[in-house]
Amino acid sequence: MTQTALSPEQHVDYLNDGYGWKSWLFTLDHKRIAMLYLVSVSFFFALGGLFAGLVRLELLTPQGDLFGPDIYNRLFTMHGVIMVFFFLIPAIPAVLGNFLIPLMVGAKDLAFPRINLLSWYIYVVGGLFTLGAMIAGGVDTGWTFYTPFSTNYSNSYVVATGLGVFITGFSSILTGFNFIVTIHRMRVPGLGWFKLPLFVWAHYATSLVMILGTPVIAVTVLLLALERGFGLAIFDPTRGGDPVLFQHLFWFYSHPAVYIMVLPAMGVISELIAAFSRKSIFGYKFVAFASLGIAVVGFVVWGHHMFVSGQSAYASVVFSFLSMFVAVPSAIKIFNWSATLYKGSVAYETPMLYALGFIGLFTIGGLTGVMLATLGIDVHVHDTYFVVAHFHYVMVGGTIMGYMGGLHYWWPKMTGRLYPQFWSRLSAMIVFVGFNLTFFPQFIMGYMGMPRRYHEYPPEFQVLHVMSTAGATILGVGYLLPTIYFIMSLRKPVHAGNNPWNAVGMEWQTTSPPPTHNFVSTPVVTEAYAYAEGGQGVH
Amino acid sequence: MFESIRLAPESASTLSGQVDAIYYVSVLISLVFTVIIFFLVVFLSVKYRRRHADQVGVPIHGNNMLEIGWSVLPFIIMLFLFAWGTKVFFSLCRPPAQSTEYYCVGKQWMWKFQHPDGHREINELHVPTGHPIKITMTSEDVIHSLYFPSFRTKCDVLPGRYTSLWFQPTKPGEYHIFCAEYCGTQHSGMVGRVIVQTPREYELWLAGGKTSTMTPVARGEELFTALACVTCHRQDTAVRGPGLAGLFGKRVQLANGGTVLADETYIRESILSPNTKVVAGFQPLMPTFQGQVAEDDLMSLIAYIKTIQPAAGAVPAGAAALRRAGFTTDGTP
Amino acid sequence: MSMHVSPIRNYVGVFVTLLALTLITVVVAFQDLGPLNTLVALGIAITKATIVILFFMHAKYSTRLTKLVIVSAFVWLLFLFVFTMSDFVTRGMMGVSGK
Amino acid sequence: MSTEAHPLLAHHFETLDQQRESSTLAMWIFLVTEIMFFGGLFMAYLLYRWKFPLAFHAGSHHLDIRLGAFNTIVLICSSLTMALGVRAAQTGERKKLTGFMVLTLILGFVFLGVKAIEYHDKFAHHLIPGLHFQWDGPGGREVQLFYSLYFAMTGLHALHMIIGAGLILWLLPSCVRGKYTADYYHPIECFGLYWHFVDIVWIFLFPLLYLLGRH
Numbered sequence A: 001m002t003q004t005a006l007s008p009e010q011h012v013d014y015l016n017d018g019y020g021w022k023s024w025l026f027t028l029d030h031k032r033i034a035m036l037y038l039v040s041v042s043f044f045f046a047l048g049g050l051f052a053g054l055v056r057l058e059l060l061t062p063q064g065d066l067f068g069p070d071i072y073n074r075l076f077t078m079h080g081v082i083m084v085f086f087f088l089i090p091a092i093p094a095v096l097g098n099f100l101i102p103l104m105v106g107a108k109d110l111a112f113p114r115i116n117l118l119s120w121y122i123y124v125v126g127g128l129f130t131l132g133a134m135i136a137g138g139v140d141t142g143w144t145f146y147t148p149f150s151t152n153y154s155n156s157y158v159v160a161t162g163l164g165v166f167i168t169g170f171s172s173i174l175t176g177f178n179f180i181v182t183i184h185r186m187r188v189p190g191l192g193w194f195k196l197p198l199f200v201w202a203h204y205a206t207s208l209v210m211i212l213g214t215p216v217i218a219v220t221v222l223l224l225a226l227e228r229g230f231g232l233a234i235f236d237p238t239r240g241g242d243p244v245l246f247q248h249l250f251w252f253y254s255h256p257a258v259y260i261m262v263l264p265a266m267g268v269i270s271e272l273i274a275a276f277s278r279k280s281i282f283g284y285k286f287v288a289f290a291s292l293g294i295a296v297v298g299f300v301v302w303g304h305h306m307f308v309s310g311q312s313a314y315a316s317v318v319f320s321f322l323s324m325f326v327a328v329p330s331a332i333k334i335f336n337w338s339a340t341l342y343k344g345s346v347a348y349e350t351p352m353l354y355a356l357g358f359i360g361l362f363t364i365g366g367l368t369g370v371m372l373a374t375l376g377i378d379v380h381v382h383d384t385y386f387v388v389a390h391f392h393y394v395m396v397g398g399t400i401m402g403y404m405g406g407l408h409y410w411w412p413k414m415t416g417r418l419y420p421q422f423w424s425r426l427s428a429m430i431v432f433v434g435f436n437l438t439f440f441p442q443f444i445m446g447y448m449g450m451p452r453r454y455h456e457y458p459p460e461f462q463v464l465h466v467m468s469t470a471g472a473t474i475l476g477v478g479y480l481l482p483t484i485y486f487i488m489s490l491r492k493p494v495h496a497g498n499n500p501w502n503a504v505g506m507e508w509q510t511t512s513p514p515p516t517h518n519f520v521s522t523p524v525v526t527e528a529y530a531y532a533e534g535g536q537g538v539h
Numbered sequence B: 001m002f003e004s005i006r007l008a009p010e011s012a013s014t015l016s017g018q019v020d021a022i023y024y025v026s027v028l029i030s031l032v033f034t035v036i037i038f039f040l041v042v043f044l045s046v047k048y049r050r051r052h053a054d055q056v057g058v059p060i061h062g063n064n065m066l067e068i069g070w071s072v073l074p075f076i077i078m079l080f081l082f083a084w085g086t087k088v089f090f091s092l093c094r095p096p097a098q099s100t101e102y103y104c105v106g107k108q109w110m111w112k113f114q115h116p117d118g119h120r121e122i123n124e125l126h127v128p129t130g131h132p133i134k135i136t137m138t139s140e141d142v143i144h145s146l147y148f149p150s151f152r153t154k155c156d157v158l159p160g161r162y163t164s165l166w167f168q169p170t171k172p173g174e175y176h177i178f179c180a181e182y183c184g185t186q187h188s189g190m191v192g193r194v195i196v197q198t199p200r201e202y203e204l205w206l207a208g209g210k211t212s213t214m215t216p217v218a219r220g221e222e223l224f225t226a227l228a229c230v231t232c233h234r235q236d237t238a239v240r241g242p243g244l245a246g247l248f249g250k251r252v253q254l255a256n257g258g259t260v261l262a263d264e265t266y267i268r269e270s271i272l273s274p275n276t277k278v279v280a281g282f283q284p285l286m287p288t289f290q291g292q293v294a295e296d297d298l299m300s301l302i303a304y305i306k307t308i309q310p311a312a313g314a315v316p317a318g319a320a321a322l323r324r325a326g327f328t329t330d331g332t333p
Numbered sequence C: 001m002s003m004h005v006s007p008i009r010n011y012v013g014v015f016v017t018l019l020a021l022t023l024i025t026v027v028v029a030f031q032d033l034g035p036l037n038t039l040v041a042l043g044i045a046i047t048k049a050t051i052v053i054l055f056f057m058h059a060k061y062s063t064r065l066t067k068l069v070i071v072s073a074f075v076w077l078l079f080l081f082v083f084t085m086s087d088f089v090t091r092g093m094m095g096v097s098g099k
Numbered sequence D: 001m002s003t004e005a006h007p008l009l010a011h012h013f014e015t016l017d018q019q020r021e022s023s024t025l026a027m028w029i030f031l032v033t034e035i036m037f038f039g040g041l042f043m044a045y046l047l048y049r050w051k052f053p054l055a056f057h058a059g060s061h062h063l064d065i066r067l068g069a070f071n072t073i074v075l076i077c078s079s080l081t082m083a084l085g086v087r088a089a090q091t092g093e094r095k096k097l098t099g100f101m102v103l104t105l106i107l108g109f110v111f112l113g114v115k116a117i118e119y120h121d122k123f124a125h126h127l128i129p130g131l132h133f134q135w136d137g138p139g140g141r142e143v144q145l146f147y148s149l150y151f152a153m154t155g156l157h158a159l160h161m162i163i164g165a166g167l168i169l170w171l172l173p174s175c176v177r178g179k180y181t182a183d184y185y186h187p188i189e190c191f192g193l194y195w196h197f198v199d200i201v202w203i204f205l206f207p208l209l210y211l212l213g214r215h
């Protein structure tokens, strides 16, 4: 990071409080750790995106002409593994959450700064493991690692990748645990639970899922490694084991994990909608408790990934009902955000464009999720591109929109710099258009019967695949632009001032970038989103 | 080129219409909600756009009636979809009683089918219209999933266990068979065709095939002798092992006090790992046949055991067994 | 929160109870009680674990939040057990293989 | 704050109480993750025990119930010494604290030693799945499931014991130096929670693995 261009009236902030790589790699400052995460998470996003690009390229034609099947299988597996475990799960919590939660609760740091740094190192080690496995030859099991293919048949680096996921799991556990303790114990006096920004509530709910779910995936991949590496019999059907047990254990974590991915984004959206409508969130308590509701109910719906796996039909019925029930707290959120716009003061800043995009795309993704949870439909569309479209709508259209929105909103706080407004608005539009072009056709081809994880396919699907690949190209451009202007804003700074959006919230009460201990004077506690009450943001 | 874009694959089974119906209704519901939300978001954000830099929103904190409304409405819609979806699902699960049983063994990376009369096919399956067909299946290696998009049904094919699906074709033609569970390198090559024929054509096709094929039941009977099962499992009396007549579908009393339903998976387990569940009143004498019987032979053994009936003096086989399986050669059930 | 120092007497009492329960569980294991064997063994194990949590781990004297944390762990464990077993236990109830 | 900050108070906490509360809460949350971690193993155990009761009984017969019971008692003793150790830390009795920590450590090693004997015995009897498993009695196929779970569960438990022993060794010097007082004892308390948790896991493993079908 260049420090030359700082303005003359510079103050001591967390960025210029110490220079050199040691001051970063041994830092205990949650803000610096967040920046470390930002860099590493972006790296994995680019890598996962690269794999996605290659996948899309191969799918341009029905024949497998660009890559052989082995390479293709490795491509989508690495794409899924990297995007889920190394990008989307840590993205918002470890970058934005890490940076902002102490600021939002008025604390000097997270409760356990050392553990926070440790979590980043664990993440890096897990990432290196996975990268190592990838360079050695990759892994071809799909991100779901289903047995007995993964234990007894695959010839790829399953154990190394599994260990990478196992290790990274601990970084996620440590982050969640730090958040919970911080939110319980480090709130500045007077800051009651219902004065907390919804971003904090969402992260609290996320942390619960991280704590309660992640250990189970850890032990599951450990068992997988023991079976594959040492020949123990755990899931092996030839020795009486049940491969469906693996699926239960896997999804016990991996379904709640999708809420690890989306809840923080929902937290971001609450902040953005409030800030750019200059209004408090409609139905604050409902939105707050909806996060908790989603986190809890989300734990008992995992069987919806297994409707045709040989799971008992009666269990499927229970899981179907509970899955659909999650629509209720999700609906509460969507409707409350929409209602917040009513009589607001709506500004079309870039973060707000992303937020509005989130509402629309997550609605589509969520509603198609409900269709998948409908038993009679899922039997036909399970493991087709309908599912692929559904989860990209919620993960890319939902979470990444939220992440990008949050990054654009807090970038001035994190770096003190502004990015070009025109380009950023344009990129938000490009992302929206490219995204829909990429993934909407996949719903159609999915219902037509196009199975996922196919590197060759019958020619009647080609038109839709071409549209999808074209969309992915546009989408790629949409993500490239922010990469460029964010980096440019560091090299040729436009100074943002402490509060460019005139937003309320404790993070805007301190300077941008904040000083090492976050606040020079103890921050003033107000209700969340106190715009009309003359909160500090409004002049 | 664009004529190939359709919204759904050919609808070629009795249930595909039902699946499409619930699908289109949910699409419609989703569309309504999506339009409402898009409209709300666009309309409100235009109407209440910021007009001067210092403008703040009107402080509105919520409205409990609205909250209740927009919680209850999705809940009711969800209940409706759930009930309908479950109904369709149960129809997809439960084959009609008169279904004919076909067999399928999946392995990396091919589908092996067997007709009730013993005909074998690889990656191709001929079926007649107008008759429910149940496929019982298992895998030799990893998990696969047998998927017929035009019949709107699929089911995973697992090693060490039997699963099943059923359909009743309505429209002659050729449709895709896909493997829908990722199973390794050639997963996308594990595809085939299902050829739906009129009963008459189907009969001709059967007649034109190899005539020396043995029905699964006859093959099972042969194995039952060849593997010396008969030495312990006699038709009339319980010798060393229990009589197997009428076993299939019954609840079996076990030595440790429990009971178990004698389905395909149980019979399979009894053959491969006989002492896992010991029948009440018997000693765990039966040797394991693990590694000695191939998957399709196992299926034949099971098919045979299913046909053993208490009353019958002689062991039925061949055409008699075919009839019992609910299938007649002129194609009418 | 002010710290709570338990008298040594309490710890020794807990210790003796744990030893006694261990003895009982071993003795009972050699008796044939049918399905009750498992229930008794589990019941004793749960009792022992509860005693350790309450007294050795001071849960009895902790904040409500800590108690909530402990209880929620076991509730989630139940989620895992109950919902997973709901699949295996109801298999075959429809009489169609694989449903 | 008017009073001088305690030297062991980290900069971002306001008071020692806040710091201690945060640590014990954190430790409990950590134990929750441990419970869920072992929970996955217990889930596998529950399923297979339910499916294959005979094989599990048969497998369990080859475990040495005397060694298992002995180890149970060893762990209960170590829990007592640990609890008394925490108490000594609370009351600031430096010598007692050190003594109890050492006792706990010794008992931990006794446990691990016995475990090693048992493992060796299983090795000698060809009971290690994947290595050279041999089973002459009935149900050999599923007995492998039992032994796989046995090794996975007791192995992970033993790993936790080893980590615990390492932590004691790491804490001992500061115990000797008298770092822990009534004001500042939460490292010992947190470690105690961990040690008791490991004991609790064994409280369940013992009946589930050793006591099955003895009658």
Ligand code: HEA
Residues within 6 Å of the ligand: A144, A258, A259, A261, A262, A304, A305, A323, A324, A326, A327, A330, A331, A334, A362, A363, A365, A366, A367, A368, A369, A370, A372, A373, A374, A378, A381, A382, A383, A387, A390, A391, A394, A395, A398, A399, B029, B033, B037, B073, B074, B077, B078
């Ligand atoms: C961020 C990630 C994320 C999120 C938030 C969700 C949310 C949901 N998902 Fe999704 N899902 C995935 C990621 C996610 N999913 C992934 C990655 C997979 C595939 C894994 C793999 O196999 O590789 C998957 C697969 C998947 C399946 C399995 C499909 C299959 O393999 O056959 C199912 C089935 O039930 C499902 C359902 C749902 C439901 C009901 C929700 C609900 O939470 C959605 C709730 C939201 C709404 C409903 C919208 C808002 C509500 C309204 C606008 C009100 C109106 C509503 C009604 C009238 C009902 N998902």
Ligand code: HEA
Residues within 6 Å of the ligand: A042, A043, A045, A046, A048, A049, A050, A052, A053, A055, A056, A076, A077, A079, A080, A081, A083, A084, A087, A088, A141, A142, A143, A144, A388, A392, A395, A396, A400, A438, A451, A452, A453, A454, A455, A468, A472, A475, A476, A479, A480, A483
């Ligand atoms: C977070 C999760 C995530 C994200 C973001 C994406 C993003 C994308 N995915 Fe992914 N996808 C998954 C999760 C995700 N996916 C999962 C879990 C699977 C299932 C895997 C499995 O089956 O096992 C899957 C599978 C999957 C398939 C199905 C493969 C198959 O079944 O055969 C396809 C096909 O089109 C696809 C496409 C895409 C595309 C085009 C994008 C695009 O959105 C990507 C756009 C991004 C870029 C193009 C990167 C551009 C970035 C830059 C240029 C910035 C440079 C930055 C720096 C230098 C710092 N994905």
Ligand code: CUA
Residues within 6 Å of the ligand: B106, B109, B143, B144, B145, B179, B180, B181, B182, B183, B184, B187, B188, B190
């Ligand atoms: Cu077989 Cu995929």
Ligand SMILES: [Cu+2]
Residues within 6 Å of the ligand: A254, A255, A258, A301, A302, A304, A305
């Ligand atoms: Cu899910």
